[in-house]
């Protein structure tokens with residue numbers, strides 16, 4: 001590895017140094033092609049982000065692909081209904097590695113305002129891994145751009161070798177996940193337990209308050 | 214536009230129909246007509262086609278679930294107690310059977326009047342859940358009747374394409390019924406309250422107990 005200061009000094013003299021890893025990550029982070037689909041109101045904000053005022057083309061991400069085979073990034077923009085979830089997982093499975101996921105908005109993160117609804121999935125991360133979460137209902141275009149920049153930083157920091165190398169460079173890591181089936185009462189399975197584990201948060205307070213009364 | 218006038222007009226023109234005037238005692242006074250199954254389509258067609266009514270637009274169809282209700286009332290009864298006739302208070306229980314009700318809201322675009330409200334009820338909530346479809350009269354009722362079939366389980370006879378609308382075909386419950394039990398997926402509820410909070414905490418304490426037992430096993 002070239003020392004960072006030395007590198008800067010050399011570039012001032014017209015000598016450009018780089019590493020394969022830097023070049024590789026730069027190439028990938030500068031052409032993130034999202035999959036062209038939206039699920040609810042958040043998608044409108046995503047569309048606004050691609051337009052001239054917010055200009056997502058600055059990030060090399062203006063090429064929304066209509067086919068999962070050509071996409072690198074899935075922006076889950078909107079409410080994932082249980083009826084839609086198998087299709088979303090299937091699209092994710094069809095995307096070639098390397099692939100990344102942004103969960104945009106409260107709905108994609110957790111079900112949002114419809115969390116206890118009979119047909120709403122409580123977060124797409126129950127079925128496949130999500131890289132960046134953007135809260136909001138809907139998140140503003142600036143928030144989506146911020147998510148892009150965070151994702152680019154994440155990609156920039158990825159190492160090509162070693163135990164922490166990303167999934168697409170690890171032949172043993174799987175890139176396909178269970179597509180849930182329509183059951184009689186719910187999706188089966190209701191979550192992919194290899195991907196999602198319920199966080200342990202005991203919420204007290206209101207309940208004890210009530211029993212005190 | 215007086216509903217009672219409309220009612221007597223329908224009765225004069227659709228022979229044999231049984232209409233029930235359902236009074237709404239609230240200030241909005243939106244009274245409604247309950248139709249009988251046998252004449253529902255004939256009454257609807259009359260409402261749509263009669264020259265002075267012309268209810269050509271069905272703007273809304275929705276369902277209501279009325280579960281069976283138990284009423285208790287105290288009644289004074291005369292009884293023979295020790296050879297004497299006395300007034301005794303007795304508690305009487307009556308059950309009102311549950312039904313599924315469907316409500317239609319009609320407007321007339323041509324005559325610029327409305328709305329009027331029509332109701333229909335099924336016999337019960339379990340087996341006799343049929344009622345005639347009004348989609349052949351108002352096409353706009355098609356998806357809304359499918360939605361009611363999906364969410365309440367009312368079967369509309371005469372509907373051209375009665376399939377579930379929001380849920381998948383293999384789903385067997387009716388989510389908008391009051392006795393619907395949602396799947397128990399309350400593992401993670403960061404801002405829960407009331408009933409949801411209880412279920413979330415139960416899930417959490419089960420998970421913690423499981424962790425603890427696993428740690429002991431090691």
Ligand code: SF4
Nearest residue numbers: 041042105106107137
């Ligand atoms: S998070 Fe809000 S804006 Fe986004 S899809 Fe859900 S309801 Fe719509």
